[in-house]
Amino acid sequence: MRTIHVSQITQNIKEMCIEANHCLAPDMDCALKEAASAEKSPLGRQILNQLQDNLQIAQEDRIPICQDTGMAVIFLEIGQDVHFEGGSLEDAVNEGVRQGYVDGYLRKSVVKDPIIRENTKDNTPAVIHYELKPGDSVTITVAPKGFGSENMSRVFMLKPADGIEGVKNAVLTAVKDAGPNACPPMVVGVGVGGTFEKCALLAKKALTRQVNKRSDIPYVKEMEEELLDRINRTGIGPGGLGGTTTALAVNIDTYPTHIAGLPVAVNICCHVNRHAARTI
């Protein structure tokens, strides 16, 4: 049994909210650089070069990469031999988000009620996903999610007879409908299988996988590569203003499902695909 004081969670989440909103992870940075040299449209190249400049300014001048610093999505993988002391874990997570967004000059984009819509003024609460794992460590992933792309995400409850072609069509439909609204070049997170909510969670988590890392399952890897190619031939391009770079990666995760179903969730993220991870 290992004891962790919840203040350690707060401190880490505060730092990670600030870090994720000012610097992209190396895999995203690299993918954007490669895209800028491969893009065929002159306007597309100009936009991709602006995104490079934007990342540099964000890092050097400490200005968030995007003004939509997102709703804080937090994944906590908790070792089952860990005991937390010092108060509620959920409160500690939200305190980290509060401190990160207030002290880090990040935008407060959360409203307390979806209909009444009064801003909470500190970007809390976060959306927190807990997972229990063997061991005594805790892995925290902070993924601030902007809503330009979140609004273009979809869940499709396909039938088993729709098969792999149905899955591909679902992904392509979501991407084409998203078009310029999702701030392309995008990263496409896909969850296939499970239940209605499980596939959505798989899709969200798939976005935190490095963009240069393909699935270990051969047919899924093949589908990721084929879909990326087909998405980049839609013509949508950087900013939706035409070109050959519409997505940087398609990350697909799967899970067992019911004999009667084939749920597919497509969670679209813009090129500011932010995620910071730490293990304590």
Add this chain to the structure above:
Amino acid sequence: MERHIKAPLTDEDAKTLKAGDYVYITGTIYTARDAAHLRMDEALDQNQPLPIALAHNIIYYMGPSPAREGRPIGSAGPTTASRMDKYAPRLLDLGLKGMIGKGKRSDAVREAIVRNNAVYFAAVGGAGALLSKSITASEVVAYDDLGTEAIRRLTVENFPVIVVVDADGNNLYETAVKAYREETEVKNYDPRKPDQRDAEH
């Protein structure tokens, strides 16, 4: 083509800007997004005056992140314009000349743009740090309680945008995408038979 224009926007500039033009705006523009649009719409329903003059002005669909000390504004990129589609035709009919955002507009907005000789510009989404460098002053002029969604008056210098929908109704999102669209070959493989996949390669 590349153009440098002043804001507020003249009728002549609005008429001659064409979809695809790369434009640098210098002058005064206003920010408003979802909540501010709702309030302006409600004010008009109640025959109340609007907090800003619309004639010849440009509204930037944007809610900034907070400014650090000594800076005019934080990160300041465009938000998705389609959420304002419900309100935009009414504002255009009252004289609004330009809108800056990102993403598609409805047919009703496109018709209102043509009817009023107006323009819809896109700024690069997700480039808020870069775009903030073209904003030299920012002042909240209405709805302060809305925080980031308040209406701000911005002074901009060479603020970079692209004309998406021009006063003739041309739409760059449609034309530019067609230019780079390619038909794709659909691969049919059966994930239950990995040998078959290997044979294809």
